[in-house]
Each structure stands twice: as C-alpha cells, then as structure tokens.
Amino acid sequence: VWQQVFSLDARYNTHRAKNHPNFRTLYIRRRNQLLREFGTNKDSVQWKQYLKSRSYLLQMKYGTYFDQISLRRQSARTSPESTITHYSESETNTKEGDPKITDVSMKTIGRSNTIAENYAFVGVHHIFDQHHAAVTMLKFANNDRARLCCISNDATVSICNVLTKPPRLECILKGHRGAVTGCDWSASNDLLVTSSVDGQICVWNTSTHNCIRSVKDVVQAELLSCLFHPVNNNFVVAGNAKGQVEVLNISTGIKQRSNIGGRILSLAFDSNGKILWAGNDQGHISS
Secondary structure, three states, X not given: OHHHHHHHXXXXXXXXXXXXXXHHHHHHHHHHHHHXXXXXXXXXXXXXXXXXXXXXXXXXXXXXXXXHXXXXXHHOOXXXXXXXXXXXXXXXXXXXXXXXHHHHHHHHHOOOOOHHHHHHOOOOOOOXXXXXXXXXXXXXXXXXXXXXXXXXXXXXEEEEEOOOOOOEEEEEEXXXXXXXXXXXXXXXXXXXXXXXXXXXXXXXXXXXXXXXXXXXXXXXXXXXXXXXXXXXXXXXXXXXXXOEEEEEEOOXXXXXXXXXXXXXXXXXXXXXXXXXXXXXXXXXXXX
C-alpha cells in the first residue's frame, strides 16, 4: 500500500510550498525514499490505516477534498490541483505493487512548474541528510563505486556507502573547527586527507575512522584545498588563502612552501606526480 501513500503525497505536492518548487521536488524525493525503505516493515492493515489518516490530515491542512466523480470532471480541465483524491476503504484494497499507482504518481509529479523540476525526479537513488550546512565537495574512493566522501561547512566529513541496500552512512569524521574545504583519497584508499578554514590538514584512517595526523598551517592561514601525491602517499599538498602551496610529509610533519599568489582554490597532479597545477581566485593556473 506504500505506493498509494506516495501517490497521495504526489497529488498534494502542488499545494505544498507553492513559491518554492525546489523544496517540493526535494520533499517528494525524500518521501519516496523513506516509503521504499520502510514499506516492508508494516503489514497491510497498518498501511491502510496510515493511508486513511494521512489523507484526512492532508485534506484538513490544505482544505481540499475531491471525491472520485469530481476528480474525473475536473481532470478534463487539466488543472494540476484537481489531481487530489480522497481514498476510500475500497481503494486501499488495491493490489500492493500495482504499477498503475506508480504511473499515476509519476504523471502527477510530471505536472510540475518547469521542465527542469520534472526531470529532476528521474533516477533518484538515495538522499543523504547527515550534514547541517552546505556540502561543498563529493569524492568517490579510487576505483571504488561504493564509498563516497562528503565534506561540509558544518566542519564535519562523512563517508557513505552508496551500494548497500539501502545506502548507508558509514561514519562522520569530527576534528575540524571550521568549514571543510577539500578532501582526497590515498591511492589505496586507506587514508583520507582533509583541509579546513581552521588552518588544519587532517589525515584520517578510513578503517578506524581516527585522525592519525593533524598539522596546522605555518602562517595560520585558511587552507582551501588539499591533495595526495599520486605516487607517494606520504606527501600531501595543500593550498592556503595567502597564495602558498605547501607540501607536507605525513611521517615527519615537515612542510615546504611556494608562493603563487591569490587564494589557492584547486590543485591537480599529472599522472606520474611530477608536475603540480594550482588554480587561484585571480584566474591564474600555475604549474
């Protein structure tokens, strides 16, 4: 019956946050995800009761009621709001998993305000919501389709496994005191390096989820980017807000610096690790 619940939510979606179509899209995605995840945890009787209760509450909140006859009449007028239906006891006995339910839901969602909003719903795999501020970078582990690193302005780093069913959050790494600005996996994926506006480079063990090395920027500047050396993962490169590119030896903690200017926002090595490219906020790319 969870498909019917989703269909109900989709039909009321045009009434929800009318001036914020992006919020409506995000809401219906999240509802779809939760209903799919927990759809097998309740028996059909519970789902039917939930469907009736939710239908009643939505009608009370949005002040709209349509029976089946009025729905058919108004559907000819192509009004998006005429898709709201009151669920009777007989309707909740529809065979669970009926493809018609999903089809109706998708058609309803398709009546969104823009083409972009319509197609934004297609192919949603999962929605993670573990962070409380902007997520500024995502990076998959090397040659690994499962583990995804997420960094956020809430000063935390998370690692998710996107191939489990359902996808799950593996860990949240806490140690920075400011927004996290960059991350990179080591070649073997056993280490993760992160940079932050707190001026720290942190190196994490991805198995134990512990911070095994934390080094403060020598000139106490914000660190805006970081990168492992592709051949020798004992070396980490970082770019700071004072235009300096720093090379850190993880074992000794010793740094070397080069001045480029501007704010170093991006870093990239060539495949053999012999040439480093750095981009700054002034539009310059140096090697």
